[in-house]
Amino acid sequence: MRDLLLYSLLRVVILLALWWxxxxxxxxxxxxxxxxxxxxxxxxxxxxxxxxxxxxxxxQEADEARRARRGPVRDEDADEEDSLLDEPRG
Structure with a gap:
């Protein structure tokens, strides 16, 4: 969080200095x-x-930690589509 705050602050300082x-x-x-x-x-x-x-x-580290806490995401619609495509046509 500190790195993001520092980067944002530096960008704002550059912007304000240029504007002035x-x-x-x-x-x-x-x-x-x-x-x-x-x-x-x-x-x-x-x-x-x-x-x-x-x-x-x-x-990126925060996002990966959040995803690890949530666990795998299951897409039921994609599973249904896959099962329809896997069925033999007759």
Whole structure:
């Protein structure tokens, strides 16, 4: 959870810093916001590789732990379809 929070916080800081700079350059609130979002997205992809990977790993581990607690999922509809396909046609 800490890794995800850190990654999110870093992205927000980059976004707000870019938005502030663009506002100071006179781009206006809306255009500056849109440009800040697009630039922040690209910068976070390039600069925040390690925090993003750690956050993704933690989310994957949490998902695997949740699936292990729930046990196997049985799809009754798929079982019914398989049984119909397995029957000999006559």
């Amino acid at each position: 700079v663009l506002m100071q350059l006179g781009f206006g609130m809306l255009l500056g916001g849109v440009l800040a979002v697009l630039i922040a997205m690209m910068l976070s992809f390039l600069l925040l590789d390690r925090p993003r990977r750690r956050a993704a790993l933690r989310l």
